[in-house]
Amino acid sequence: xxxxxxxxxxxxxxxxxxxxxxxxxxxxxxxxxxxxxxxxxxxxxxxxxxxxxxxxxxxxxxxxxxxxxxxxxxxxxxxxxxxxxxxxxxxxxxxxxxxxxxxxxxxxxxxxxxxxxxxxxxxxxxxxxxxxxxxxxxxxxxxxxxxxxxxxxxxxxxxxxxxxxxxxxxxxxxxxxxxxxxxxxxxxxxxxxxxxxxxxxxxxxxxxxxxxxxxxxxxxxxxxxxxxxxxxxxxxxxxxxxxxxxxxxxxxxxx
Ligand SMILES: Nc1ncnc2c1ncn2[C@@H]1O[C@H](COP(=O)(O)OP(=O)(O)O)[C@@H](O)[C@H]1O
Ligand SMILES: [Mg+2]
Numbered sequence: 001x002x003x004x005x006x007x008x009x010x011x012x013x014x015x016x017x018x019x020x021x022x023x024x025x026x027x028x029x030x031x032x033x034x035x036x037x038x039x040x041x042x043x044x045x046x047x048x049x050x051x052x053x054x055x056x057x058x059x060x061x062x063x064x065x066x067x068x069x070x071x072x073x074x075x076x077x078x079x080x081x082x083x084x085x086x087x088x089x090x091x092x093x094x095x096x097x098x099x100x101x102x103x104x105x106x107x108x109x110x111x112x113x114x115x116x117x118x119x120x121x122x123x124x125x126x127x128x129x130x131x132x133x134x135x136x137x138x139x140x141x142x143x144x145x146x147x148x149x150x151x152x153x154x155x156x157x158x159x160x161x162x163x164x165x166x167x168x169x170x171x172x173x174x175x176x177x178x179x180x181x182x183x184x185x186x187x188x189x190x191x192x193x194x195x196x197x198x199x200x201x202x203x204x205x206x207x208x209x210x211x212x213x214x215x216x217x218x219x220x221x222x223x224x225x226x227x228x229x230x231x232x233x234x235x236x237x238x239x240x241x242x243x244x245x246x247x248x249x250x251x252x253x254x255x
Contacts, residue, residue, distance in 0.1 A: 016078045018043045018207050019094070019176050026063040026070035033059045034070070035231035039209070041176060046198070046208040048218040050253060051228035057211045058099055060228070061178045065089055065096050076176075095174030099181050099211075101161045103168070105154025109145055110135065112153045112164055116171030132204060133170040141200070142167075142193065159190030166197055176207040183214055195221060215253075219243070227252045 017040040027033040033056040041047050049057050063070035066086045074081045076092045084092060103112050113135045139146035142163060148156060153164060162182055169177055179198070183191045191214070198221050201208060212218040218225070225242040227235035229252045235242065242248065 015042075017041060018045075018077060019209075020073075020075050021060070021064050022073045022075075024060060024063050024070050024072035024074075026059060026068050026072075028059075028068075033231055034063060036072070037228065037232050039226055039233055039236075041207045041209050043175075044202070044205040044207055045224060046202045046210060046222045048222035048225045049209060049211045049228060050213075050215075050218060050225060052253060052255065053213075055228050056231050057228055058180055061096065061098075061180050061209070061211065064178060065094075090172050090174065093175035095169035095172050095177040097165050097169050097177060097179040097182060099184065101158070101165050103153040103156075103161050103164050105152060107153055108150050109153055109156070109164060110149045112168050113138065113171055116168035133167075133173060135171070138167045138170075141197065157190075159186040159193070162186060162190070163193060163197065166194070170201065170206070174206060176209065177201065178209045180211045181213060182210075183212065183217055191217065 020038075020040040022038045024034050024037045025032065037056070037060050039047070039049070039060070049060070051057050059068065062068045063072075064074060066084060066089065074084075076094065079092075081089070081092055089096070104115060107115065139149065144160060145164065145167070148160070153161065156164060166177075166179065166182065182194050182198070186194065195217055198208060198210065202221070208221075210218065210222065212221070219239050219242070222239055224238055225235065226233050227242075227248055234252055235245070235248045237245070
């Protein structure tokens with residue numbers, strides 16, 4: 001049974017989404033993890049990607065970012081990104097915040113942020129023109145980062161590094177960010193700050209594909225929920241539909 005024939009998967013809206021990944025098949029060596037995963041994100045939408053640990057959520061984000069060999073179709077604004085390499089994805093407007101906090105430990109906080117600035121060149125100048133995120137804003141939102149602007153990124157706490165990774169990704173002025181378990185292992189106050197930042201991201205019209213294990217955080221931030229099972233998307237619906245469908249939770253999320 002493919003994903004679109006699954007009873008819980010609604011037909012997608014009759015409008016080109018901002019982003020789509022269709023029939024993604026990928027894995028590691030001989031072991032296949034994704035068996036035809038199909039997901040889309042509309043303009044400005046926050047979509048939660050849920051599933052049990054080990055189900056393949058991170059693998060899907062890596063496949064989208066071309067960090068793994070994968071088959072299937074990936075489109076941004078209806079334009080195919082089949083031949084695109086990892087470094088082309090940010091030019092296409094897609095930012096990626098991996099689960100392992102990708103900061104440069106030897107660069108200062110300020111330098112880490114400027115690494116995120118769009119490169120010179122045609123795609124870069126387009127991104128600079130629509131620039132909405134600046135270092136000053138992040139420092140205003142997160143005084144802790146400002147206080148440590150000239151400190152090496154590597155000495156920040158895990159939560160601060162996570163925040164810095166998200167901020168750096170936003171400095172590339174993406175239209176979509178893929179965020180992999182941003183609150184994992186963070187203190188409650190850092191979880192709140194990450195959630196606040198993601199809410200601001202959505203408010204500014206940047207779309208988000210969010211892998212988030214904490215259900216209350218995911219349901220609070222997302223417009224739509226996708227659930228992964230057996231290497232496919234087995235549920236696609238609004239937060240209300242998800243909440244009114246306890247069998248989805250029982251079958252695909254509870255341990
Ligand atoms: N680098 C890797 N090499 C081999 N297997 C991997 C690798 N990374 C993940 N896997 C396996 O792929 C499956 C999906 O992992 P992952 O996408 O990380 O799951 P999730 O993010 O949903 O917890 C798991 O069985 C995991 O053990
Ligand atoms: Mg993961």
